[in-house]
Amino acid sequence: MAEIAGATRDRDAAASADADPAREKHKRRRDVLSVLVRARAEELDGALRALDLAPEFEVLRAPEFGLAMTRGRIGGGGAPFNLGEVTVTRTVVRLASGEVGYGHILGRDRKRAHLVALFDALWQSEATRAVVEDRLLASVAARTAEEDRHVRVKTAATRVNFFTMVRGED
Template structure:
């Protein structure tokens, strides 16, 4: 009976470790996708051309356009409201090794959505994950961070501080 309880504990511990690893992998994939969608088509195309051998894949869902409702909040904390619709492009590809990649981007750019899907699938493959991290994710993240800093500096230069003066009653 003790052997059965020990084996059950071992299986539960292994299952818990597997679930933790899956959660961490999913979290990292979301981070990678958030960087990939900020990549320019030429950055993605150049990296894909540098990959040897070129990956084989099939298109499961051709790039297609659609609309998505964007939501906003006044001051970041107010009640959400519908701001308006934006165009989006989505596509799905599957590598010959079986990994399925999804590309969803703002705007109407079939090529970029396709490349995002390809790199999503390549990132999921252990054989090409390091390549995607080093040749795509790191440089795009650095460029995006630099552009964000420039926007923040430019915005800070135009900031106006308003204050209210209260007059005392005489």
């Protein structure tokens, strides 16, 4: 029995080692998309102009509006509940080289969703990945980190520390 369990562990370890590059690429793309969706329309537009190239692409799914149900939890560990619906815009583009980019954003901004999809596709292309990271992702990540830090500082200022004073010995 122990031999079977050991063989299963070895097989699973080998399978996960083979899948690590794919998982790492998937995680990196997820991180890139999380930065892209926080980019402002003017940042995306300015970065596209700064690229000095007009990428050839086709629109696979035109920008469209829809609703998505948001879910929440009380205290981070409670049972999930439906919080409400939010408006989302989505679009899909494909570069002439074959990379497919997706743009899903909160709100109703067709242009911004289109640019997010375009930059997602450009990031996937080896030829333009470094330029996208240098000219757009680095500055947006720095701006959002500073905004998040500012919110944390403002929130920390309102924190109340409760303590119990012990009198005598127990």
